[in-house]
Amino acid sequence: MSTVLVLNSGSSSLKYQLVNPASGEALAVGLVEKIGEPVGVLTHEVGDDETTRELPIPDHGEALRLVLGLFDEVGPSLDEAGIVAVGHRVVHGGTAYSHPTVVDDDVEAGIAALAPLAPLHNPANATGIKVARELLDVPHVAVFDTAFFATLPEAAYTYAIDAAVAKAHQIRRYGFHGTSHEYVSQRVSEVLGRQDLRQIVLHLGNGASASAVASGVAVDTSMGLTPLEGLVMGTRSGDLDPAIVFHLRRVAGLDVDEIDNLLNKQSGLKGIAGRNDMREVRSAADDGDPAALLALAVYRHRLVKYVGAYAAVLGGLDVLTFTAGVGENSAPLRQEVVDALGFLGLAVDPEKNAVRSKEPRVISPDGHEGPLVMVVPTNEELAIARLSVAAIS
Ligand code: ADP
Numbered sequence: 258m259s260t261v262l263v264l265n266s267g268s269s270s271l272k273y274q275l276v277n278p279a280s281g282e283a284l285a286v287g288l289v290e291k292i293g294e295p296v297g298v299l300t301h302e303v304g305d306d307e308t309t310r311e312l313p314i315p316d317h318g319e320a321l322r323l324v325l326g327l328f329d330e331v332g333p334s335l336d337e338a339g340i341v342a343v344g345h346r347v348v349h350g351g352t353a354y355s356h357p358t359v360v361d362d363d364v365e366a367g368i369a370a371l372a373p374l375a376p377l378h379n380p381a382n383a384t385g386i387k388v389a390r391e392l393l394d395v396p397h398v399a400v401f402d403t404a405f406f407a408t409l410p411e412a413a414y415t416y417a418i419d420a421a422v423a424k425a426h427q428i429r430r431y432g433f434h435g436t437s438h439e440y441v442s443q444r445v446s447e448v449l450g451r452q453d454l455r456q457i458v459l460h461l462g463n464g465a466s467a468s469a470v471a472s473g474v475a476v477d478t479s480m481g482l483t484p485l486e487g488l489v490m491g492t493r494s495g496d497l498d499p500a501i502v503f504h505l506r507r508v509a510g511l512d513v514d515e516i517d518n519l520l521n522k523q524s525g526l527k528g529i530a531g532r533n534d535m536r537e538v539r540s541a542a543d544d545g546d547p548a549a550l551l552a553l554a555v556y557r558h559r560l561v562k563y564v565g566a567y568a569a570v571l572g573g574l575d576v577l578t579f580t581a582g583v584g585e586n587s588a589p590l591r592q593e594v595v596d597a598l599g600f601l602g603l604a605v606d607p608e609k610n611a612v613r614s615k616e617p618r619v620i621s622p623d624g625h626e627g628p629l630v631m632v633v634p635t636n637e638e639l640a641i642a643r644l645s646v647a648a649i650s
Pocket of ligand 1: 461462463464491533534535536537539581582583586587
């Protein structure tokens with residue numbers, strides 16, 4: 258057996274999974290939270306056994322040392338599990354990194370240097386890579402959330418602003434959730450046994466993004482320079498008139514950090530309905546709460562708009578796929594969105610739509626003539642593990 262330790266380092270957290278890339282099995286799953294706070298929390302799960310530790314965890318180095326200690330103490334032993342690589346989730350690859358990349362000192366510095374493009378994420382990712390390289394003597398691979406969208410055509414990634422300003426400050430569409438969009442669109446091709454498909458993937462989690470994929474190649478996506486653009490999300494606004502930012506500055510008197518916080522953390526479902534969790538918004542809407550009903554309507558309206566736009570970009574549509582927390586679990590949302598898109602020939606079978614499963618599945622009616630609707634559970638950790646193994650082979 259060979260396994261990959263997949264690490265996702267946030268500013269005060271470290272998520273990890275020990276994955277067998279061949280079988281897809283996660284041998285251990287864990288999370289260190291509240292790094293740098295007075296009391297940190299470490300949760301390590303192996304099958305149904307959960308180990309929790311609460312203690313001060315001053316930095317990411319200490320967090321990873323504790324995690325490695327638990328692998329020794331409660332298992333599985335990394336040596337016996339045949340660890341062959343560490344796969345790091347990195348949010349921003351800029352224009353420099355368009356493929357999973359084996360990390361050396363230059364790559365580590367290159368990731369840290371992209372901090373201006375992803376100030377919250379890349380410094381944390383770079384720290385995670387640094388401490389992991391010190392503690393684990395195996396190849397380390399950086400897998401970039403932007404990489405799948407390196408193929409976007411110039412017309413799709415260029416913002417219509419002063420070209421010199423854009424160039425000087427690396428302002429363009431990069432796209433995010435790329436590992437998920439790549440994994441899901443490839444699963445669709447595998448399940449249907451066809452590569453030449455015009456696909457739209459809706460990744461609807463707390464963050465949400467849409468992509469248009471032609472024969473396996475990404476041709477458009479809804480997130481932009483940062484993950485703020487595009488769909489309505491849990492706490493992010495998605496698309497808005499950029500002049501709202503000037504208005505908030507000049508008329509509402511907010512400073513830049515306050516506007517950043519408002520649009521990234523206090524908007525989206527939370528902004529309209531006061532709740533960012535789709536289950537809570539749905540249940541409030543079912544109780545007739547007007548704000549929740551409006552939030553759902555805005556959320557759906559944006560989705561319908563993007564699917565229509567991407568069907569136009571693709572020159573037609575073969576498969577529409579739902580993934581991530583909301584996409585995989587909310588049958589009512591899938592039904593409502595597809596109902597609004599009936600003019601494209603899309604339809605769902607209510608019984609198939611209601612089935613809960615971890616398997617990829619078609620939810621269009623049997624014998625349906627038009628484009629298919631699918632649900633494909635995403636698995637970013639498995640995708641990172643497989644891409645890491647491919648990068649070192
Ligand atoms: P993240 O972007 O943090 O990885 P997830 O992909 O786990 O998020 O998605 C989280 C979202 O999925 C939350 O809004 C949650 O309410 C939603 N979700 C999970 N289960 C359901 C469900 N059964 N019905 C509707 N929404 C759900």
